[in-house]
Amino acid sequence: MSSTAQLDPALVPATMAGLQIPIIDFAPFLAGNPAERAATAEAIGRACREIGFFYVINHGIEAALIADVYAQAKRFFDLPVAAKSTIAIENSACHRGWFQVGGENLDPAKQKAAGDLKEGIKIGRDLPATHSLVLAKTPLHGPNQWPENLPGWREVMQTYYDRMTGLGTEMLRAFAVSLNLDAHYFDRWLTSPMTTLGPLHYPPQRGPITEAQIGAGAHTDFGCLTLLAQDAVGGLQVRTKTGLWVEAPPVVGSFVVNIGDMMQRWTNDVFTSTLHRVVNVSGRERYSLPFFFDPDFSAEVAPIGPNPRYAPTTAGQYLLDKINESFAYHQDKTQ
């Protein structure tokens, strides 16, 4: 911990002892025989039910590509505010572009307080104005805002976006197998999935640190699943079912995978969407690359199995409501 940080005791994580955020090797699911696929899916399903978090390794995304994405993200975040503002999210009709420190507030309980101590970029499915979903004025659909004068930036981000969409699709197949569904059960809702790459930059936080403002306020993710690359700095914390905050430390070569609220609802509370937060007490810059995987806007999210606890909804409406809660600029846009 940095000597300049004074942490509110409520923000200090408990010891790791006793926590089992499992590390799951995904290769046997991607390339194994049926028994290996089933065993891997079972381990994933168990983590989704018990903790809602796991690490995945051997996921097939090359380290060099991930390093390139970090480098390009940093290159953008290092620009002066005036340059970053040319792709400000406020200019986008579909929630794409850069948001400044404080622009997102992930903890609804601190709605009146300062937003999160992080800046970020939202990169979604890059659809031209002529695409049928854009012509139909589907909320959250349209073109990305790409920064100018950063050669190679767009290509690296787009390559990663496409590869992560593939990985997310495979992960949903593992979820389906673990739920005793056909492996391709979710595929029908993945025609134009609402996947979002959201590179984040957390400035160092010094002085007294309280729950009023931390890197990312305590929250659950909105959507189906999140695949997060985090750098070596640390600071991600997860709340266990017994109410303890524990660290989810960096694991080389891994993605942290977690379930979001939509997937909890879709599985009728079989999978659990777990609170987490970021407290960057390292005294250093922290970068992370969350990739949010959500199905088609029109996907009907009706609880799977008997005795549904929720009414059916659509993935699109569900996400819109959640974005309105955490981005002040968005609240008057798309009801």
Ligand code: OGA
């Ligand atoms: C998020 C999130 C964690 C991190 O963006 O939803 O939880 O380490 N990020 O940046």
Ligand code: NI
């Ligand atoms: Ni999150």
